[in-house]
Amino acid sequence: MRFFSWIFILLLTGCNTQPVKKDMSAFTAAAPRSILVVPIVNKSLDVDAPNYVLATLPMPLAEKGYYVFPVNTTKFVLEQEGLYEGDRIHNEPPTALAKLFDADAILYVTIHRWDAQYAIFATTVTVELEYRIVSKDGTDIWNDKQKMAYTPQSNSSGSALGSLIFAVISAAVARAGPNYMPLTQQANREVFLLSPNAPPDGPYKTAKSIN
Template sequence: MKKIISTLVVAVVFLAGCTATTDNSYLEPLHTAKLQSILIVPVNNGTIDVQAPTSVLATLPFSLAEKGYYTFPVHTVKTILESEGYYEAAEVHAAPAENLAALFGADSVLYVTIHEWEAKYVILSTTTQVDFEYRLVDKHGEQLWHARKQLAYSPQQQNSTGNPFADLIAMAITAAIERAAPNYLPLTRTANAEVFYGLGTALPPGPYSPAYQEYYRQLELQKAN
């Protein structure tokens, strides 16, 4: 059953590549590298919310594991980096990628920067917005992949009772709740999913994905034709 599902997934991926106008040439370095492991380093925070990097970092390993890549435990990574004198994310991002990869024996390094992480309140509406930049380099520091994702979420726009007065009250309450405690995690997971699986940015399946063998078999067939 898993083999059938994997075949279908790969077929859909290749069909999408054939029918869409999206340029998939960005995949060539990834196909050549055939990465097995990804070192996720501390997230660089360009916002004033000190909790933002922790939330983003918590979502990345699962998203990449779903794609079939081995990711190093983020807490272990943080501890080892600090033992090497890297206490700030900005310092880690400025360090030579080959040094970071060598510390863990990683094939590649993933850098993520948060450009926006805020909830904007306007009268009866609160919109939570995120803006993430992703950069994947190999163990020699050569860039393999780059993507940027911006998403916004407005919970008060999701439902309507059909009663304008009741809707206004509901919107005000929902907006106030979202403003007081913005729900960033679902938005962050969605951003990761859209980047790692989306058209024009999707990563190929990693070696621990059931789709891996069939994906590269189809790729070889395409090259042969």
């Protein structure tokens, strides 16, 4: 019996074009030391997506050198203030949110896509996220977008029929239980750590490699 190896092909939107370097002067002037990550605005059909995305955000920001308020504590405190929905929280004055936590800046994230598109021989899982950081005085100091996708593909030297069967099975499995987390984590690393337009290093940045 032959075993077939599989790889995930990551497709990074816009990878063929060099991004235009953004002006970071507003971010540098604000010089935030702490970042408040507020609940996510979800424009996808997956009601669980905001919780998954929220859980992935603190690590890359901490690696970048910022203090990040615990996201579960933040969510609890906001709920005590009557703020449950991401849409409403994003419409609150940033100055009021920052004052509530004594935060230097606020990170807002919107999910535009979080889906799996099924074809007979492949299922493509896609995440598309928009990021925005606002200073405690309400000034927009940084923003970015990231869209990423993967499609499981066979890397087999076996028979064409065997490869076809495995492709159909793989597509069905991906459709039934798409794994969004690796894509979400990679999207965050791209915008916060790897992109030429990533935020400047924070005051707690160490010399540890991000590779």
